[in-house]
Amino acid sequence: MASKPQERPDIGIDVDAARTRLLNWKAETGKSWTAIAQQLGIASGTISSFGVNKYEGDVAKIAAVIERYFAAEAEAVSMRRDRVIEAPAFQPTRAAKKLFSVLHYARRGKMAAAATSPGFGKTSALRQFAADVPNVFLATMAPSTAGVQPMLTAILKVMGEREVRGSPLMLSDRIRERVAGAHAVLCLDDAQHLSEKALDELRGIHDLTGCGIALFGNAGLMERLEGGNRAISHAQLYSRIGIKFMEIRAYPEDAQQLGRAWGIDDAGALDWLAKLSATGGGLRTVTQVIELAMFLAVSEDSQVALAHLQDANAQLSARQRQI
Numbered sequence: 203m204a205s206k207p208q209e210r211p212d213i214g215i216d217v218d219a220a221r222t223r224l225l226n227w228k229a230e231t232g233k234s235w236t237a238i239a240q241q242l243g244i245a246s247g248t249i250s251s252f253g254v255n256k257y258e259g260d261v262a263k264i265a266a267v268i269e270r271y272f273a274a275e276a277e278a279v280s281m282r283r284d285r286v287i288e289a290p291a292f293q294p295t296r297a298a299k300k301l302f303s304v305l306h307y308a309r310r311g312k313m314a315a316a317a318t319s320p321g322f323g324k325t326s327a328l329r330q331f332a333a334d335v336p337n338v339f340l341a342t343m344a345p346s347t348a349g350v351q352p353m354l355t356a357i358l359k360v361m362g363e364r365e366v367r368g369s370p371l372m373l374s375d376r377i378r379e380r381v382a383g384a385h386a387v388l389c390l391d392d393a394q395h396l397s398e399k400a401l402d403e404l405r406g407i408h409d410l411t412g413c414g415i416a417l418f419g420n421a422g423l424m425e426r427l428e429g430g431n432r433a434i435s436h437a438q439l440y441s442r443i444g445i446k447f448m449e450i451r452a453y454p455e456d457a458q459q460l461g462r463a464w465g466i467d468d469a470g471a472l473d474w475l476a477k478l479s480a481t482g483g484g485l486r487t488v489t490q491v492i493e494l495a496m497f498l499a500v501s502e503d504s505q506v507a508l509a510h511l512q513d514a515n516a517q518l519s520a521r522q523r524q525i
Contacts, residue, residue, distance in 0.1 A: 220265035223272060224253055242271055289489065290463035295456040297485075298327040300447065301418075305331050305338070307445050308387045308414035313405070315393075315417040316447040317424040321484020323456060324418055328391055337386035343395045343419075353400045357388060374403060378411050387414035394419035394426060401426075405439045417443075424448050452484035460485060464492050464506070471508040478515065491515045 228238060235253070239246040244267060251257040252264045292298075301316060301324060308314045318324045332340040341347075341356045354373035358366045361380055366373065381388065388404065390396065396404075401417075408415045417423060427440055454476035461475045479488050492506070494514035499506040 215262050215265045215269060217261050217265040220268040221253065221255065224249075224268050228253070242267055289493070290460075292326060292330045293456075293459055293463050295323055295327075295459055295485075296453045297323040297449070297456050298330070300449070301327040302331055304445050304447050305335075305387065305389065305416055308389070308416040309335070309338075309385065311385075311408075311412040311414055312444045313408055313415045313417075313439075313442045314445040314447075315423065315427055315443050316445075317394075317419055317421050318448070319450045319452065319484055320420070320482075321479070321486035321488075322449060322452050323485050325391060328389060328418060332389065335387075337381070337384050338389055339381075339386065340389045340391060342391045343393055345395050348395050348397045348400060350397070350400050350403050353390075353396060353403070370403075374407065378407055378413075381407070381413040382411040384413075387416055389416040389418065391418045392420075393417040394423040401439055405442060408442065421448070421450065452479040452488075454479055456485060457488045460488055461492060464496070466492070466506050468505075468507060471506065471511055474508055474511060478511075487518075490518055494518060 224238075227233070228235075233241075235250040236246045239249045242249060244264065248257060248259070248264065252261065257264065297318075301318075304314045304316045305328075316324070328340055332338045339357060339360050341353075341360045343353065343356070347353050347356045351370045351373065354370060354377060355366045357377055358373060361377070363376070368376075377388075380386070388407065390404070393401075396417075404415050404417075407413055417427075424446065427443065427446070457475045457479035458472045461472050466472060466475075475488055475492070478491065479485060481487070483490075491511055491514045494517065495506050495510040498510045498513060504510075
């Protein structure tokens, strides 16, 4: 039989102190009463009335909820301070170095494409490269940006322009002015969503300015570039892409490197992570498993071991089956 939770009496709670903590929290974070109410699990009207000292109900009960919330937050902060539970900084994995080579090729004023499996580490590598190298403009595509105008709008926004208005021709002119002679790269993530007209517009920008173009996406991107009806415009794009990199699985050594970055040094655990990375989710699954395993290990006041990783993987797998 499961034990009952320990009763935490509201007697002795300093209502005024709890109210002060609440108001300071609201001022520091800029959160609305609605957002605070959601985090505390209290009705918005109740917590706002308590905050301005107009609540006519059991104020000690509300104050106790506030104190328990801050106590839990303090415990979580203490856990993170005592043990590394935050994700480590970017890791220069084998995958990242491969993708960097594609991007450096594009910086030479070339067109390049890379298609990878989910969890390969593509997006984190692209973000790091864009942060490190000037004039690399990383825009993430979606079904809503498949057409020429929304694609151009998305590119201009990552260039820092706020008011993006005008015809496709006007938008394209603004992009060409920004990239001409700037040793720039237009990097399009999830480029498999782009229409043929949008892809051809990129080719036109490249031809007129010498700007590098780097297309990144899933296997569908390469199918788009290599297949199709091979119309003249499609063939012109395909012939300009000098590098066509494709990898369908995460590299096992990258999973081990990621594990070591999280502080895992057990050889058996690292080998298990390498095998896990090949099961479909790649490094994304590895990261999720490690993060949960960290919390499981902290709750036992121990280092992350193979058993924690396997337990975390089982829990995450069960959750995904329920969705």
